[in-house]
Amino acid sequence: xxxYKPTIGLEIHAELKTNTKMFCDSxxxxxxxxxxxxxxxxxxxxxxxxxxxxxxxxxHVVRVGTALNGNIADxxxxxxxxxxxPDIPKGYQISQYKYPIVSGGKLNGIEITRVHxxxxxxxxxxxxxxxxxxxDFNRAGIPLMELVTEPVVGDAQSAGxxxxxxxxxxxxLGASNANMEKGxxxxxxxxxxxxxxxxxxxxxVKNLNSFxxxxxxxxxxxxxxxxxxxxxxxxxxxxxxxxxxxxxTFSQREKESSHDYRYFPDPDLPKLKLSEIDEFQNIExxxxxxxxxxxxxxxxxxxxxxxESYITNPAxxxxxxxxxxxxxxxxxxxxxxxxxxxxILGILKTESHxxxxxxxxxxxxxxxxxxxxxxxxxxISSRGLKEVLPKVLKEDxxxxxxxxxxxxxxxxxxxxxKTIVEKVIADNPKIAEDFRGGNEKVxxxxxxxxxxxxxxxxxxxxxxKLFKELI
Numbered sequence: 001x002x003x004y005k006p007t008i009g010l011e012i013h014a015e016l017k018t019n020t021k022m023f024c025d026s027x028x029x030x031x032x033x034x035x036x037x038x039x040x041x042x043x044x045x046x047x048x049x050x051x052x053x054x055x056x057x058x059x060h061v062v063r064v065g066t067a068l069n070g071n072i073a074d075x076x077x078x079x080x081x082x083x084x085x086p087d088i089p090k091g092y093q094i095s096q097y098k099y100p101i102v103s104g105g106k107l108n109g110i111e112i113t114r115v116h117x118x119x120x121x122x123x124x125x126x127x128x129x130x131x132x133x134x135x136d137f138n139r140a141g142i143p144l145m146e147l148v149t150e151p152v153v154g155d156a157q158s159a160g161x162x163x164x165x166x167x168x169x170x171x172x173l174g175a176s177n178a179n180m181e182k183g184x185x186x187x188x189x190x191x192x193x194x195x196x197x198x199x200x201x202x203x204x205v206k207n208l209n210s211f212x213x214x215x216x217x218x219x220x221x222x223x224x225x226x227x228x229x230x231x232x233x234x235x236x237x238x239x240x241x242x243x244x245x246x247x248x249t250f251s252q253r254e255k256e257s258s259h260d261y262r263y264f265p266d267p268d269l270p271k272l273k274l275s276e277i278d279e280f281q282n283i284e285x286x287x288x289x290x291x292x293x294x295x296x297x298x299x300x301x302x303x304x305x306x307x308e309s310y311i312t313n314p315a316x317x318x319x320x321x322x323x324x325x326x327x328x329x330x331x332x333x334x335x336x337x338x339x340x341x342x343x344i345l346g347i348l349k350t351e352s353h354x355x356x357x358x359x360x361x362x363x364x365x366x367x368x369x370x371x372x373x374x375x376x377x378x379x380i381s382s383r384g385l386k387e388v389l390p391k392v393l394k395e396d397x398x399x400x401x402x403x404x405x406x407x408x409x410x411x412x413x414x415x416x417x418k419t420i421v422e423k424v425i426a427d428n429p430k431i432a433e434d435f436r437g438g439n440e441k442v443x444x445x446x447x448x449x450x451x452x453x454x455x456x457x458x459x460x461x462x463x464x465k466l467f468k469e470l471i
Contacts, residue, residue, distance in 0.1 A: 023051030043141035070105030318357030326369030
């Protein structure tokens with residue numbers, strides 16, 4: 001099976017966040033549970049109705065294209081994509097074919113072919129006995145962005161990472177919630193294998209509803225195609241689905257080509273010259289995920305894993321930056337980040353605390369910065385900080401008050417500790433002699449004895465310093 005090169009292209013759909021649907025004023029509400037509530041004569045394709053373009057949806061796609069460094073079209077238009085299925089009441093879907101809003105661009109090192117806008121279909125529900133199908137038209141007509149990559153993705157992991165990064169980008173832009181488990185973002189993968197520079201036969205795998213499924217389906221499909229070719233068969237151009245129970249793809253239907261859809265410009269919708277629409281000029285973008293990564297690396301020099309925790313959780317990132325505003329020392333900032341991404345996140349997994357930019361639970365950013373400073377300067381130990389942290393998240397007391405209340409402040413007065421150090425040396429003459437002879441490993445034991453004598457309140461750094469001086 002050696003020598004085969006996989007080629008993968010992705011098609012990703014994302015439902016856009018707008019108040020109304022793409023071509024009518026029916027409510028765009030993905031949380032609606034009652035079927036066929038958010039419908040009207042336009043999205044139900046009643047005779048004599050006319051669609052009207054949702055400007056906010058167009059603006060979302062323009063912002064996405066700008067963030068991708070793509071080319072924003074001056075001229076764009078909508079087309080009719082003709083096919084018959086119960087989930088499209090018109091008998092065609094309004095989409096874009098020849099003149100998409102965005103062409104080109106790049107994300108996560110992957111080149112993008114186009115980004116265009118269309119309307120979503122209705123949702124079909126098939127009963128378990130295959131005797132009937134129910135159709136809910138609430139989703140029909142919701143603005144749907146489709147992004148198509150160039151066929152340059154080389155492996156399943158890269159495909160999954162691209163989809164994750166796109167989800168982040170859409171959320172940062174406020175264009176889509178992009179929750180895959182809710183169907184707000186759907187991934188389709190075009191997969192082929194070849195031993196030459198020529199592309200192999202392309203197979204489209206549809207309805208991949210999680211990043212892990214995207215990766216598993218692509219890995220399976222690559223192995224399936226290679227096995228087919230190795231056994232003397234040929235790969236058929238088709239559309240396949242993913243069976244989660246069998247952990248395998250399965251054939252659905254032969255793959256259609258673009259000419260099968262008989263695209264033509266929609267005569268009911270105007271052509272758009274985006275340069276003539278004021279709202280689409282001088283598009284302002286928020287700080288994007290990759291920009292935030294670069295800034296966090298250069299300004300704070302924190303671990304990559306910490307950075308990804310903040311990138312995927314903007315509220316936590318806002319809290320971290322508020323904490324940083326009260327800390328000047330870079331080592332203290334790193335320490336704060338360690339505690340946020342380990343201890344605080346660990347607590348949040350088991351307890352319900354609201355995370356906003358200046359507070360988590362009852363712990364304000366300035367109070368947490370003070371707690372970190374106490375640990376950084378040795379006022380309290382790391383163990384002391386971990387003891388205070390869950391308490392200060394819940395109680396109406398400051399970290400300093402709780403540390404005082406529980407006797408967690410360390411003794412750092414050298415005069416006070418010197419007497420204890422002298423007694424430890426006197427009680428352990430052989431170990432002291434070993435240390436004097438160059439065995440530095442025993443220092444930890446001596447410090448431990450000092451901590452024991454102070455009931456855990458001695459500052460270990462000060463104790464170590466005194467042992468070195470006195471021995």
